[in-house]
Amino acid sequence: MLKRIGALAVTGAVTAAIVAATLGGTASARNNAVAAASINCKKTVTIGVAYPQTGPVATLGANQWNWAKTAMKAWNKNKKNKPKIALLQGDTQLAGTTPQALQVAHQFASNSKIVAVTGPAGSQEMQDTASVWKSASLAPVSGSETRVALTRGTTGTPRETTKGYFFRTVPNDGQQGDNVAAYIHNTLKKNKVEIIDDEEAYSTGLSAQVQADLLKVNAHVTTNHVSQQDTDFSSVIDSIPSGTQVIYIPWQNATQAQQFYTQLHAHGGKEILFGSDGTDVPGTFTGNGSYVSGFPVDFSSTAVKSFAASHGGDPETFGIPSYTSVIVNATAIKTACKAGKGKTTRNAIRKDVPKVQLTTAQSLLGFPVKFLAKNAGKWQGPGDMGGTAAFGIYQIQANGSYKRVG
Amino acid sequence: MHLLLFNIYDQVRSLGWNGAFTLLRDGVVLGSLYSLVALGYTMVYGILKLLNFAHGDVFMVGAFIGFGVLAQLGGPLAPALGLVPLLLVMFAVAMLGSGILGVVIERFAYRPLRNAPRIAPLISALGVVFFLESSVQLITNSTHSEYSTFPVFGPLFTPMFSVAGNPVTVVQVLIVLTAIGLMAALMFLVYRTKLGKAMRATSFDREAASMMGIDTDRVISATFFIGSVLAGAAGVMYGLYLSDTYFFVGFLYGLKAFTAAVVGGIGSIPGAMLGGVLVGVVESFAGGYAGGQWKDIVVFGILILFLLVRPTGLLGSHAIQKV
Numbered sequence: 163m164l165k166r167i168g169a170l171a172v173t174g175a176v177t178a179a180i181v182a183a184t185l186g187g188t189a190s191a192r193n194n195a196v197a198a199a200s201i202n203c204k205k206t207v208t209i210g211v212a213y214p215q216t217g218p219v220a221t222l223g224a225n226q227w228n229w230a231k232t233a234m235k236a237w238n239k240n241k242k243n244k245p246k247i248a249l250l251q252g253d254t255q256l257a258g259t260t261p262q263a264l265q266v267a268h269q270f271a272s273n274s275k276i277v278a279v280t281g282p283a284g285s286q287e288m289q290d291t292a293s294v295w296k297s298a299s300l301a302p303v304s305g306s307e308t309r310v311a312l313t314r315g316t317t318g319t320p321r322e323t324t325k326g327y328f329f330r331t332v333p334n335d336g337q338q339g340d341n342v343a344a345y346i347h348n349t350l351k352k353n354k355v356e357i358i359d360d361e362e363a364y365s366t367g368l369s370a371q372v373q374a375d376l377l378k379v380n381a382h383v384t385t386n387h388v389s390q391q392d393t394d395f396s397s398v399i400d401s402i403p404s405g406t407q408v409i410y411i412p413w414q415n416a417t418q419a420q421q422f423y424t425q426l427h428a429h430g431g432k433e434i435l436f437g438s439d440g441t442d443v444p445g446t447f448t449g450n451g452s453y454v455s456g457f458p459v460d461f462s463s464t465a466v467k468s469f470a471a472s473h474g475g476d477p478e479t480f481g482i483p484s485y486t487s488v489i490v491n492a493t494a495i496k497t498a499c500k501a502g503k504g505k506t507t508r509n510a511i512r513k514d515v516p517k518v519q520l521t522t523a524q525s526l527l528g529f530p531v532k533f534l535a536k537n538a539g540k541w542q543g544p545g546d547m548g549g550t551a552a553f554g555i556y557q558i559q560a561n562g563s564y565k566r567v568g
Numbered sequence: 569m570h571l572l573l574f575n576i577y578d579q580v581r582s583l584g585w586n587g588a589f590t591l592l593r594d595g596v597v598l599g600s601l602y603s604l605v606a607l608g609y610t611m612v613y614g615i616l617k618l619l620n621f622a623h624g625d626v627f628m629v630g631a632f633i634g635f636g637v638l639a640q641l642g643g644p645l646a647p648a649l650g651l652v653p654l655l656l657v658m659f660a661v662a663m664l665g666s667g668i669l670g671v672v673i674e675r676f677a678y679r680p681l682r683n684a685p686r687i688a689p690l691i692s693a694l695g696v697v698f699f700l701e702s703s704v705q706l707i708t709n710s711t712h713s714e715y716s717t718f719p720v721f722g723p724l725f726t727p728m729f730s731v732a733g734n735p736v737t738v739v740q741v742l743i744v745l746t747a748i749g750l751m752a753a754l755m756f757l758v759y760r761t762k763l764g765k766a767m768r769a770t771s772f773d774r775e776a777a778s779m780m781g782i783d784t785d786r787v788i789s790a791t792f793f794i795g796s797v798l799a800g801a802a803g804v805m806y807g808l809y810l811s812d813t814y815f816f817v818g819f820l821y822g823l824k825a826f827t828a829a830v831v832g833g834i835g836s837i838p839g840a841m842l843g844g845v846l847v848g849v850v851e852s853f854a855g856g857y858a859g860g861q862w863k864d865i866v867v868f869g870i871l872i873l874f875l876l877v878r879p880t881g882l883l884g885s886h887a888i889q890k891v
Contacts, residue, residue: 216702218816220710361861387861391820393810396594397855397863400587401579417712417812424811428725429590430735446712 196274197299197508203499206246209234209491210270212263212281212302213484215253218390219414221446223283225481226305227251230280232469233488245499247492250276256284256414263287264294271298277511278303278491280484284414285309286363289322296327299508301515303329303491305484306457308439309367310336314543321543329515329533329545331486331525332457335368336541338438338553342410342455343375345555345568346436352407353381356433358398360390360413368412368438388422390415395422399429410436416443416480423449439553445476448562455553456564457483460528479564486525493518516544527551572858579857589734591856592849597740597809599848600747604802605825606832606840607754608670608795614771614835615791618689622673622696624822625704626796630666630803631813632704634658635713644716651723655808663800670796671789679785697819704815712814715807724808743805750798751841757794758837767791771835820864824851827871833884842882 201207211230214223230249238246250273252266263282270276271294279295279302282288288307295302307330314334315321346352355376359369373383384403388395390413399422402409409426411419419441426433435452442456459479460466470477494514498506501514520531534548542548555568583591605627612620637658642648649657677696681689715721724742727735758764769777770787778784806821807813824847832843847867854866874881 216705216710218814220705221712224710358860386859389861389864391816392860392863393806393812393814393817393820394594394598395860396598397591397852398860400590400594400852401583401856401859403582417814420712420714421810421812428737 196272197297199274199507201277201499201506201508201511203245203495203502203504203506206248207277207495208248208250208273208275209488209495210250210252210266210273210276210279210281211484211488212252212254212266212270212279212287213283214256215251217255219256219283221417222306222414222440222443222480223253223256225443225478226281226283226484227481228473228478229305229469229481229485230488232465233485233492236465237489237492243492243496245495247488247495249280249488252281254282254284254287256282256287260284260287260290263291267291267294271295271300276300277495277506277508278515280305280487280491283307284364285312285322288312288328292323292327296324299512301327301329301512303331303487303515305331305482305487306439306480308332308335308338309364310334310541313545314537314541323545325544326512326516329490331483331490331527331531331547332439333551333553334541334546335364335371337551338455339368339371339375340540341553341555341568342436342438343372343379345453345455346372346408346410347376347379347381349568350408350434352434354403354406355381355408355410356384356386356402356406357410357412358386358388360411360415360418361387362390362414364414364440365412365438369410372410372412388413388418390418392418393421395425396429399426399431402431402433406433408434408436411441412438414440416441416446419447419452420449423447423452439480442556442564443478443480444562444564445474445478447558449558450560450562452558453567454556454558454564456556458527458529458552458554460522460526461566463523463526465526482526486520486527486531489520489524490515490518490531493520528554575859576857583856586732586734587856589731591852593731593734593736593740595849595852596845597743597848598852599828599845600744601802601806601809601844602821602825602828602848603747603841603844604750604798604805605821606828606844607751607837608799609826609829610832610834610836610840611767611791611795613829615767615774615788616678616689617686618678619693619826620673620678620792620795621690621693621822621826622677622700623795623799624818624820624825625697625700626666626669626673626818627799627803627806627821627825628813628815628818629669629700629704630662630796630800631807631817632708632713632803633665633800634662634804634807635715635813637661638715638720639713644714644720647720651721654720658804659801662804663797666800666803667793667797670792670799673796674789674792679788701815701818708815710815712812713807714812716811721808739809743809746801746805747841747844750801751837754794754798755837763787763790824867827867829881830871830879831874831881833881836881836883836885839881839883846882 213226254263283306285307311322357369359365419437437454441447442454497514498510516533525531529550537543556564557567608623677692724739728738766782766787828843828847832839855863
């Protein structure tokens with residue numbers, strides 16, 4: 163009897179292994195075939211946009227999608243730009259887990275219409291989907307992933323994406339963390355800081371770096387945590403040590419930051435709130451006197467002004483790097499199509515992404531875009547933007563507008 | 569573990585009695601909100617033995633209805649009415665709207681499954697959760713609706729009195745008193761009115777109640793209406809107190825209110841109130857002393873503990889199963 167059970171178990175395991183290998187091999191082979199397939203540049207080509215269409219940070223996702231559409235319209239409007247582009251949405255949800263992002267990656271990878279990718283939105287999503295993109299010869303260009311390790315390994319931590327298969331149109335957390343710590347210590351001249359992370363990788367990484375930077379200059383730092391589902395911060399506010407001058411909240415959800423600000427004031431708190439790029443959402447995080455380190459934005463640009471005018475005065479700044487990402491992808495497609503004389507492949511487009519250079523006027527970021535080919539400075543690596551790319555520090559004014567102060 | 573205990577000890581020492589009071593105050597206020605939502609869970613379970621997981625989303629819809637009224641009456645920055653009439657209208661419309669929603673949910677999602685296996689309405693409840701969340705998400709375009717608490721409701725946030733120098737604001741007192749008042753009204757309704765008697769009879773034995781001439785369908789609809797009315801009130805209070813609402817808030821609040829109902833003894837009205845306050849206070853102390861990351865672990869740890877050790881909760885009673 164035992165023998166029979168053993169034989170059955172072995173047969174089952176072998177069958178499962180064969181099925182898994184076959185399915186995996188089939189998916190991989192299909193991706194390879196799609197990657198090598200010829201793309202007709204005379205037709206409209208499609209860029210996949212992976213972003214949180216639903217879920218707790220869908221508001222940020224809406225900013226990204228709105229700006230991606232703006233980029234598509236701007237590109238298609240210019241008669242010199244060929245081929246014309248279309249966008250296809252993929253909902254990654256960005257809810258702390260990544261199965262949805264993986265599903266989107268597989269859908270995009272196997273869809274021969276998709277020739278380039280804007281997004282995904284979260285660093286963890288990119289890390290967990292990197293192998294899928296690579297197998298499909300797609301190099302996502304993200305407008306919001308800021309984790310350093312995506313482009314540059316640090317001691318004891320390997321680079322999380324393969325060189326040449328990931329680019330971003332935002333500066334990274336290394337640059338952001340240094341900026342924030344320096345601003346708190348040198349400009350605000352504050353030394354008692356409470357750092358509260360929201361328990362996901364982006365926030366804990368940024369918190370750790372700012373904490374380390376502040377400890378180096380002998381600041382007094384205390385820490386606490388909230389979750390992305392929290393709406394009542396009473397107990398966390400109650401436990402903030404007396405004498406705290408600045409509360410740093412590098413969270414992904416700007417509404418949570420605004421709720422925290424409101425509840426802090428309702429509890430009589432007078433500390434300065436300091437948010438990160440995740441809370442850099444004018445119109446949502448409007449706490450008077452608070453600060454955010456935000457994505458660089460050229461507020462003087464006509465495109466930004468016109469976008470804000472048509473969106474109730476809200477420039478939805480979180481989405482601007484996604485605009486830049488679509489333009490980077492479209493430019494790479496145009497270059498590859500030209501080189502291939504009307505025909506190209508995903509692989510050719512991918513290889514052209516790092517060669518893309520945008521002017522300040524084209525990028526809307528306030529500086530030109532040019533990708534690094536090797537490590538630079540303390541934090542940047544291949545796939546990051548070089549040159550003057552940096553985070554801005556904004557102070558929130560009484561009317562809710564953001565004024566750049568650093 | 570040692571480090572956690574040391575941190576808790578350190579935090580208890582550094583916050584002192586004042587800190588303990590503020591945590592208790594905030595916990596009781598939060599718990600009062602949980603209580604109101606928990607009452608809905610407990611009433612529906614008492615009558616139908618159904619875990620109406622959509623109830624958290626009725627609470628969320630109530631918060632949005634309150635915001636909608638505020639927006640219709642001139643918006644948060646320029647309301648057309650004074651503070652008290654504005655609050656009364658917001659509460660009345662949100663409670664009525666949520667009540668109607670509760671009745672509609674019962675009529676279309678649960679009643680057709682009344683005689684189906686018990687898993688069927690449970691699955692239907694989960695379907696309603698996603699339906700409501702996705703509908704509100706579509707209607708609001710995923711945006712948060714800000715009550716903009718300070719400009720409009722500033723007076724609510726002024727201290728009403730102090731305890732050892734720690735202020736207790738008007739809104740905090742209002743939430744606790746409203747929760748107590750609504751629970752007292754519910755107790756009166758259940759134990760002192762004809763409808764309440766019909767509800768108790770239906771809860772005891774639906775078939776027998778029906779044979780005695782009680783319109784059990786109507787009683788069940790009334791139960792959903794009343795439970796949802798309470799959730800609507802909690803939704804508006806939530807918006808006023810925490811300043812904002814979002815399509816996702818019903819999920820976690822619903823689960824915590826469910827925990828409160830289990831802790832208090834699901835099916836018991838005073839139990840729901842007691843469970844709500846206990847869960848709120850425990851959550852507040854866990855967040856204040858152990859850190860924000862422990863709040864949910866402790867709350868849901870308590871849920872598991874009660875289910876294992878005392879499934880009838882603090883004030884619940886053992887049901888006799890006929891065989």
